[in-house]
Every structure is written in C-alpha cells, then in structure tokens.
Amino acid sequence: MFLENRQNNRNKRHGWIEVICGSMFSGKTEELLRRLRRARIARQNVEIFKPLVDRRYSEEEVVSHDANSIRCTPVESSGNILLLSGNTDVIGIDEAQFFDNGLVDVCNTLAGQGIRVIIAGLDMDFKGKPFGPMPGLMACAEYVTKVHAICMQCGDLAHFSYRFKASDRLVEVGAAESYEAVCRNCYHQLNRSK
Ligand SMILES: Nc1ncnc2c1ncn2[C@@H]1O[C@H](COP(=O)(O)OP(=O)(O)O)[C@@H](O)[C@H]1O
Numbered sequence: 556m557f558l559e560n561r562q563n564n565r566n567k568r569h570g571w572i573e574v575i576c577g578s579m580f581s582g583k584t585e586e587l588l589r590r591l592r593r594a595r596i597a598r599q600n601v602e603i604f605k606p607l608v609d610r611r612y613s614e615e616e617v618v619s620h621d622a623n624s625i626r627c628t629p630v631e632s633s634g635n636i637l638l639l640s641g642n643t644d645v646i647g648i649d650e651a652q653f654f655d656n657g658l659v660d661v662c663n664t665l666a667g668q669g670i671r672v673i674i675a676g677l678d679m680d681f682k683g684k685p686f687g688p689m690p691g692l693m694a695c696a697e698y699v700t701k702v703h704a705i706c707m708q709c710g711d712l713a714h715f716s717y718r719f720k721a722s723d724r725l726v727e728v729g730a731a732e733s734y735e736a737v738c739r740n741c742y743h744q745l746n747r748s749k
C-alpha cells in the first residue's frame with residue numbers, strides 16, 4: 556500500500572502522514588515496526604521517536620507487547636522532533652497520544668518538507684474519549700489505519716481499552732496488569748458493574 560522507493564531529492568518529493576490507531580494490544584506498534592523496517596530495507600534514513608513518559612518496557616526502544624523492538628529517541632515534547640529530524644526520509648512516532656497538541660503542526664511541517672511521517676497511538680483513552688493529539692492527527696493524515704485487538708471477555712473484535720487498575724489519571728503507563736482490550740458491549744458491561 557505504501558511506496559518505499561522515493562524520489563531522492565527532498566525538494567522534489569512529497570511527504571505525507573500515516574496514522575495507525577486502535578486500542579491497546581491491537582498491533583499498532585507491530586504495524587509501525589513493520590513499515591519502518593521496510594523503509595530501512597529500501598535504504599531510507601529512518602528516525603524514530605517516542606514520548607519520554609513511556610518507560611514501560613525500555614527507555615530507548617519502541618517495544619511491542621510481543622517484545623519486538625527498534626531503537627528510538629525519547630523526547631520530552633513535539634518540538635524536539637522537529638529539532639532532531641535532520642536528514643531524514645521517514646519519521647516514526649509511537650505512543651503519539653502522550654504528546655502535546657503541537658504534534659499536529661510538527662507532523663504537518665515535516666510532511667511539508669517531503670518526509671513520510673508514520674504515527675502510532677491510542678485513539679481513545681480508558682474513558683472512551685479521544686486521546687491527546689490523535690484526533691487532530693487523524694484529521695490531517697493522508698492515510699489512517701485502524702487496527703483491532705481481540706476482546707478478552709468474549710473474543711469479538713475489540714476497540715476499547717478497559718482499565719481495571721483503580722486510577723482516574725489520564726496518563727497511567729501500563730500493560731496487561733492494568734488494562735485489557737474489550738469490545739463495545741463488554742466495555743459498557745464492565746463499566747456498569749464497577
Ligand atoms: N487482546 C489481545 N488482542 C490481540 N493481541 C493481543 C491481545 N493481548 C495481547 N496481544 C498481543 O499483543 C500483540 C500486539 O502488540 P502491540 O503491537 O505492542 O500492540 P499495541 O501497540 O496496539 O498495544 C499481538 O500480536 C498479540 O501477540
């Protein structure tokens with residue numbers, strides 16, 4: 556679907572934005588890693604960023620729930636991505652929901668400079684509300700891919716992230732010890748029975 560062979564002269568080529576979104580455990584990171592590895596195979600300069608707050612599996616790697624990983628640069632804010640993007644063909648950003656809203660302008664600027672920008676992030680928080688800059692990114696992107704997990708309650712397709720850890724904070728880094736992927740029906744049932 557996405558072309559890896561690109562015009563070498565950055566002034567002549569067009570950039571674009573791809574968003575990979577979905578619930579936790581839906582395969583966003585695996586899909587991001589797949590696209591970034593293919594870009595590297597096509598001998599493109601690839602830079603990968605994630606927000607500093609995501610220290611879940613590793614400080615300096617993007618790591619999937621299946622322990623696939625790739626080196627990355629952790630950054631404090633979206634502005635750092637612009638400063639560190641250098642001579643890059645492709646930029647990957649994981650856990651985009653944790654960034655400030657400035658990420659939308661940053662990604663548009665990078666795409667305007669001829670860079671392919673691939674973003675992975677949660678579209679909804681544990682309350683089922685749009686998360687951080689994700690809705691703005693999805694609106695601006697040329698391509699949006701929504702991936703699905705399997706509902707841990709009934710086996711249907713899941714697109715909600717249910718938090719069973721007692722915390723009301725928006726940002727609560729974690730994995731299977733605190734969250735599970737669930738379908739719409741199970742999400743509402745679980746919330747009603749809380
Ligand atoms: N409920 C689930 N549905 C689908 N995959 C799951 C589930 N729970 C664990 N997994 C594992 O998580 C992997 C996806 O991990 P990852 O790409 O890190 O997801 P995400 O970045 O969307 O949280 C799957 O390949 C699978 O092995």
Ligand SMILES: Cc1cn([C@H]2C[C@H](O)[C@@H](COP(=O)(O)O)O2)c(=O)[nH]c1=O
Binds near residue numbers: 578580724729730
């Ligand atoms: C729903 C929800 C999730 N989080 C955190 C939990 C994880 O650290 C990440 C999501 O990681 P994944 O790669 O998509 O599995 O986000 C949060 O802080 N707040 C939430 O509402």
Ligand SMILES: [Zn+2]
Binds near residue numbers: 707708709738741
């Ligand atoms: Zn279900």
